[in-house]
Amino acid sequence: MIDNNKISEIYLGELIGNFCVILWKSKVILISVTFLFFTFGFLYTNFFINKVVPYKISHIILREAPDIRLGSEGLRVRSYIGSVQDLSIDSYMDAFTRNLKSIDNLEKFIEEEEIAISFKKYLKLQGITTREFLSDKFRAIDSNKFYFIFPNKFEGDIYLNEYIYYTKRITTEKIVKNLKRIMRYKLSDFKRNLEIAKRIGLDNPLLVSDLRNNGNSSVTITSMEANSSLYYRGAAVLKEEIRELEKIINLGEQSFFDFEPILDRATKPEGYNEVRRGHLPYYFLVLGFIVSLILVVLKNLYENSLVRKKV
Numbered sequence: 001m002i003d004n005n006k007i008s009e010i011y012l013g014e015l016i017g018n019f020c021v022i023l024w025k026s027k028v029i030l031i032s033v034t035f036l037f038f039t040f041g042f043l044y045t046n047f048f049i050n051k052v053v054p055y056k057i058s059h060i061i062l063r064e065a066p067d068i069r070l071g072s073e074g075l076r077v078r079s080y081i082g083s084v085q086d087l088s089i090d091s092y093m094d095a096f097t098r099n100l101k102s103i104d105n106l107e108k109f110i111e112e113e114e115i116a117i118s119f120k121k122y123l124k125l126q127g128i129t130t131r132e133f134l135s136d137k138f139r140a141i142d143s144n145k146f147y148f149i150f151p152n153k154f155e156g157d158i159y160l161n162e163y164i165y166y167t168k169r170i171t172t173e174k175i176v177k178n179l180k181r182i183m184r185y186k187l188s189d190f191k192r193n194l195e196i197a198k199r200i201g202l203d204n205p206l207l208v209s210d211l212r213n214n215g216n217s218s219v220t221i222t223s224m225e226a227n228s229s230l231y232y233r234g235a236a237v238l239k240e241e242i243r244e245l246e247k248i249i250n251l252g253e254q255s256f257f258d259f260e261p262i263l264d265r266a267t268k269p270e271g272y273n274e275v276r277r278g279h280l281p282y283y284f285l286v287l288g289f290i291v292s293l294i295l296v297v298l299k300n301l302y303e304n305s306l307v308r309k310k311v
Contacts, residue, residue: 026296033295037288041281055149056269058157060164062144063263064093096171096261100146100164106134109166119154144263149272157266168261180249187245193230194238204234 023030099105107130110116110123123133137149148163150156197203230238 022296022300026299029296029299030289030292033292034285034288037291038281038285041284044280054152055272056152056154056156057147057149057272058160058266058269059141059145059147060160060262060266061264062146062164062261063259064144092171092175095175096168097143099171100167101138101140103131103134103138105167105170106138106163107131109163110134113162113166115162116159119150119159122151122154148266150269155269157269160266161262164261183245183249187242187249190230190238190242190245193233194235194242196229196231197233197235197238200231202231202234203236205237206232206234 110120110130120130123130126133138146140146146160148156148160150159233241
C-alpha cells in the first residue's frame with residue numbers, strides 16, 4: 001500500500017518541476033516585463049519626483065601631532081611606565097581619527113555642546129533624529145581632510161571647528177585616564193617598597209659592584225641593581241620618586257598631549273544640493289516581476305484551455 005504522504009511529496013515535486021519549466025519557457029516575458037517596469041520607475045523618479053534639497057558644505061584639513069608634548073614633569077612618564085602604546089604619536093592619532101569618524105561621537109557633540117543647541121532644535125522640528133541626519137553628512141575625503149554638510153540656516157564651519165577640538169579633548173581625556181591609572185598602580189608599588197626600605201633601615205641606594213672584562217683589562221662598575229626590587233633604591237630615592245609620580249598624576253590633560261589639531265580651519269560654507277531619488281525604482285522592479293508571473297500563469301492557463309477544446 002502506497003503512503004499518502006509519499007504520494008503528496010511526489011505530486012508536489014512534479015508541480016514545482018512543471019512550474020519551473022513554464023517559467024524557463026517564459027523567461028523572455030519575465031525579463032522583459034520586469035525590465036520595463038524598472039525602467040519606467042527609474043525614469044519617472046529621475047525626471048518627475050527627484051527632490052533637490054539645498055544644503056551648505058564646509059571642508060577642514062587636520063594636522064598630525066608633530067610630537068607628544070608631555071611637559072617638563074611629564075617627560076618622565078616613559079621612565080615610570082615603560083613602553084606604553086598610548087604614548088606613541090601613531091597610536092594617539094589613530095584613536096583621534098577613529099573618534100572623529102564615529103557617528104556616536106558626533107551625535108554626543110550635537111547633544112552635549114551648547115553651540116549646537118539651535119541645530120538640535122531644528123532636527124527636532126524636522127522630526128528626525130540626530131543620528132539619521134548625520135549618517136551621511138560627515139565624511140572623510142582623505143586621511144586628514146573632512147567635510148560636513150548642514151542646513152543653510154546654520155554656520156556649519158563653526159560647528160566643524162568646534163567638533164575637532166571636542167574630539168581632541170575626548171580622545172586626550174580617555175588616554176590620559178588610562179595612563180594615570182597605570183601610574184597610580186606604580187605609585188602604590190613605590191609606596192609599598194618605601195615601607196620595606198624603612199623597615200630594613202635602607203635609607204640610601206644599595207650599590208652593587210660588577211667586575212667586567214674590557215679587552216685586556218678589567219673594569220669595576222658600581223650601580224644600583226637594575227633587576228632588584230624597588231626597595232634597594234633606598235628610602236631617600238623612593239621618596240623623591242613618589243613625589244615626582246604624584247606631581248605627574250596631578251597634571252592636567254593638556255600637559256600630556258598639547259598640540260593644535262587643525263592645519264586649515266573649516267572653509268566658509270558653500271552651496272551644495274543633495275538629490276534624493278528614493279527607492280521607487282526598486283518597488284517598480286518587484287511589481288514588474290509580480291506582474292510578469294501573473295502574465296505567465298494566465299498565458300499557460302489560456303494555452304491549456306485551447307488544448308482541451310481541441311481534444
